[in-house]
Amino acid sequence: MSNNERQSMKVDIVCVGFGPATAGFLSEISKNLTYDDGSVKLSSRAMPGMPLQIICYERSDDIGFGVSGVVSKAHSIRQSYPDLNGSEIPLTIDVKKEKLVYLLDPHGASSRSAGLKITDKILKLGKWLPWYKKEALELPVIPSFLQKHDGLIFSMGQFSQWAASRILGSGMVQLWPGMPVDKALFFENKMIGVQMVDQGTDKKGEPADGYMPGMQIEADLTVLGDGPVGNISRQLDEKFGLPDDHQQKDWAVGMKMVIELPAHTNLKAGTVFHTFGYPEPEIFGFLYVHPENIVSVGIFVPSWYENPVRTAYRYLQQYIKHPYFRDDIKGGKLKSWGAKSIQESGKRGEPHLAGNGWARIGEGSASTNILTNSGVDEAWETGVLLAQAVEKLAAANQPFTQENLEKTYVNMRRKSHIEEEAEQARHSRDGFHRGFIRGLIGMGLTGLSKGKLNVKTEPKSTHQILKQPEDYFKGRISKERIAELKQQAFSKGLALNDLLMQELGWPEIEYDGQLFMSHQDALLVGGKVQAPNGYRDHVVFLHPHLCKECDNKICIEMCSGQAITPGEDGVPNFDNDRCIHCGACMWNCVKPVESKVDKINIDFQAGAGGLHSAEN
Amino acid sequence: MTNLNVVVCAGIVPDPLQTLDPVQTGEKPGLRNEMMLPHVLDPWAGHALYEAAELVKETGGKLYVVSIGPKAKLQQVMMTIAQKVPFQLIAADAAAGGFSDSKQIAVQLAELVKQIDGLDLSNTLLFGGWESASRGAGTTLQMVGEILGVTDQFQGVDKISLNDDGSFKVLERIEGGKHLHSSCSGAPAVLGWATGYLPEPPNNPQIGMTNMRTIMPALQQAKPADLENPELTFTAVELPKQKRDTKIVKDISADEIAQEIIDWIKSK
Structure with missing residues (x-):
């Protein structure tokens, strides 16, 4: 057979993406495919006489290359592994202490109302209070909905490696990283599998040396665990739409650093810090102390943020220089770095969970709790629930129809604590669309009343919220000066954010090559960011004329790897060798092309490569 | 020549894209947090594997991969290579982290090769990496051959051309970017590969599916291998390094830049 013919292969279940949800699904189902004596319990239709043939494809080059700042109650994970011993998994430790901290702005450079x-001035008057420390206020009480006691701090990369090792060790499931999935395959209204990305192509996807068309993997059930920016999930949303009144408008980019602390640090392993107020009021932050003097520290830059300065990297550098953390981190060494998009619409953004031949689990199925800021354990549980539903249907020889999956999987989800808590959290973020203070009040009300009291509002998309620099910084930077800065940024082929921050009085970051370094140098730390040859570019600007018209180009500002840069003709350049696949460009384009599912002018497809660190 | 088999001795190493940091672990040197780092097939061994796969396609023989490493890491590496070419894995479980004695590894690898069911060594080529991307004295493969009694050895190989009578020609790298052309009357022989000329094959799910049916049982059956050598002491270890020396200059001519590069090279 020639390499140019598209081949196909039949399995029973194909999973798209390997994260906590798929890990939960595979952990659960791999235990139940055979009886203790090795005889088949759940029979394969693709390969009669064998147990269900299950295969999982993950886009990134290794199953441990995921990113998340993880502190989790880990209830569901512990149910799957009652013998779970945190010390078996590197960088894992029990939560021992939690702090909720309001950070003041020591430079006066942030955009505060x-x-x-x-409020800040009043707080500073209370410097003598025991809760006031180093330009920060440690809240004496942490609301119960934010508490993570009895939980675990861990690394997503190390946890994924550990879970994958157990799953593969069962010998019942195949798991393949470095395999982006390109298309959902349908026959009439039934999903019949997926098609892998073509290999051996040029950047436009045209056949080149070593061309091999992506194989079609036919399956009775496709499990979608491809996360919040997964292209297969989005293809289903485009085909079926979202349920009535549901919308996915709230997003954030979470960026983190893994830092080896200096010997003199006072940060104790097992401590969790949740912060708000700095570097901008709307940017929440975290710092989790792992064993062996390692911390994960990160921030979330939300979509409901009107500020056109959307650089998570520079803000994260400012964050770790805040006096509250500075002395404990100074002299540390950056070990790793990464970013991801987070779907923050919660229950109101929930897509269809199942259809004929497919089911959706994890963050892409709106399992993340937007009030408690927790998603890993919830994602895991959705995977376990789907596995239990699949076991029931397969044992009864029932097909994976929409009706059957709704009676089992969807019904089990509706009765689960994830659903109950997601309902309570439904409006918890609404208030932030009306300002930071109202957002905090709304979140508090929702949390304390368990969803009975809320500050409600209708969320808006980035392109409806975002202000032009000239409007947002009116009174702080003149239009003429902004025009000059735009010209400077364009001539250097850079984003505007650094220049704006400098103009606003943010202190310059002095690079030491250890902890503080340029954004591009960070791409080389903890496993160089890179993309293999032979794949098409996975970020496509759909209508170049819209890019030329766009004078905001927030896609450039927000890009977590500086992979999107100004282009000569007004259409941004994309360099897949720098892309870390966070998907922020997907929700930061301000040029909508279709209102149905908030489709914008950037097509974010599945691509190979990205981060190469297993410590994030 | 028909049914010529190839055995590839393939080491696994921490992904060279990671920051590798030598540290003292007990009495011997190791790499910091090595078990946390993702592992890959040593890139040099990778070239050997892809060349071997092409060769057995031509001869109709069988391709074996022999590897020693921690089971969990071998399992992880198999996920990244088993979709590329069809092979049979023969593995041993060992804490092969840090810096091991190449002789102990060679002894264990030779044992694994001897245990391959029905392998006729006289009709087999032994492949491996000429060097290692992250560690290795460059002597392991040579010793495996010696232990197995295979005396025709070629190192730094970029190409092999088989003749119908079983003899073959080999291009070995020598100084000045040139190749040494050698002829060999036939198997058995040891070939330590440089980069070769073949690109990395694409991932083929069908190959992966078939490979995994034998790889997982092979990993489950992997026996422990003892790599300790109490007589060995390390005086120093060093990792291959890519040094970057960046300088930003403005307004100097191409000739001046070229001269500076020449001076820098001469000074090294």
Whole structure:
């Protein structure tokens, strides 16, 4: 057979993406495919006489290359592995202490409202209070909905490696990283599998040396665990739409660093810090102390943020220089770095969970709790629930129809604690669309009343929220100066954010080559970011004329790897060798092309490569 | 020549894209947090594997991969290579982290080769990496051959051309970017590969599916291998390094830049 013919292969279940949800699914189902004596319990239709043939394809080059700042109650994970011993998994430790901290702005450079500035002044008057430390206020009480006691701090990469090792050790499931999935395959209204990305192509996807068309993997059930920016999930949303009144407008990019602390640090392993107020009021942060003097520290830059300065990297550098953390981190060494998009619409953004031949689990199925900021254990549990549903249907020789999956999987989800808690959290973020203070009040009300009291509003998309620099910084930077800065940024082929921050009075970051370094140098730390040859570019600007018209180009500002840069003709350049696949460009384009599912002018497809660190 | 088999001795190493940091672990040197790092097939061994796969396609023989490493890491590496070419894995479980004695590894690898069911060594080529991307004295493969009594050895190989009578020609790298052309009357022989000329094959799910049916049982059956050598002491270890020396200059001519590069090279 020639390499140019598209081949196909039949299995029973194909999983798209390997994260906590798919790990939960595979962990559960791999235990139940055979009886203790090795005889078949759940029979394969693809390969009669064998147990269900299950295969999972993950886009990134290794199953441990995921990113998340993880502190989790880990209830569901512990149910799957009652013998779970945190010390078996590197970088894992029990949560021992939690702190909720409001960080003040020591530089006066952040964009604070007048009300917040007054609040800060009042707080500074209380410097003698025991809770006031180093330009920060440690809240004496942490609301119960934010507490993670009895939980675990761990690394997503190390946890994924550990879970994958157990799953593969069962010998019942195949798991393949470095395999982006390109298309959902349908016959009439039934999903019949997926098609892998073509290999051996040029950047436009045209056949080149070593061309091999992506294989079609036919399956009775496709399990979608491809996360919040997964292209197969989005193809289903485009085909079926979202359920009535559901919308996915709230997003954030979470960026983190893994830092080896200096010997003099006072940060104790097992401590969790949740912060708000700095570097901008709307940017929440975290710091989790792992064993062996390692911390994960990160921030979330949300979509409901009007500020056109959307650089998570520079803000994260400012964050770790805040006086509250500075002395404990100074002299540390950056070990790793990464970023991801987070779907923050919660229950109101929930897509269809199942259809004929497919089911959706994990973050892409809106399992993340937007009030408690927790998603890993919830994602895992959705995977376990689907596995239990599949076991029931397969044992009864029932097909994976929409009706059957709704009676089993969807019904089990509706009765689960994930559903109950997601319902309570439904409006918890609404208030932030009306300002930071109202957002905090809304979140508090929702959390304390378990969803009975809320500050409600209708969320808006990035392109409806985002302000032009000239409007947002009115009174702080003149239009003429902004025009000059734009010209400077364009001539250097850079984003505008650094220049704007400098103009606003943010202190310059002095690079030491150890902890503080340029954004591009960070791409080389903890496993160089890179993309293999022979794949098409996975970020495509759909309508170049819209890019030329766009004078905001927030896709460049927000790009977590500086992979999107200004282009000569007004259409941004994309360099897949720098892309870390966070998907932030997907929700930061301000040029909508279709209102149905908030489709914008950037097509974010599945691609190979990206981060190469297993410590994030 | 028909049914010529190839055995590839393939080491696994921490992904060279990671920051590798030598540290003292007990009495011997190791790499910091090595078990946390993702592992890959040593890139040099990778070239040997892809060349071997092409060769057995031509001869109709069988391709074996022999590897020693921690089971969990071998399992992880198999996920990244088993979709590329069809092979049979023969593995031993060992804490092969840090810096091991190449002789002990060679002894264990030779034992694994001897245990391959029905393998006729006289009709087999022994492949491996000429060097290692992250560690290795460059002597392991040579010793495996010696232990197995295979005396025709070629190192730094970029190409092999088989003749119908079983003899073959080999291009070995020598100084000045040139190749040494050698002829060999036939198997058995040891070939330590440089980069070769073949690109990395694409991932083929069908190959992966078939390979995994034998790889997982092979890993489950992997016996422990003892790599300790109490007589060995390390005086120093060093990792291959890519040094970067960046300088930003403006307004100097191409000739001046070229001269500076020449001076820098001469000074090294």
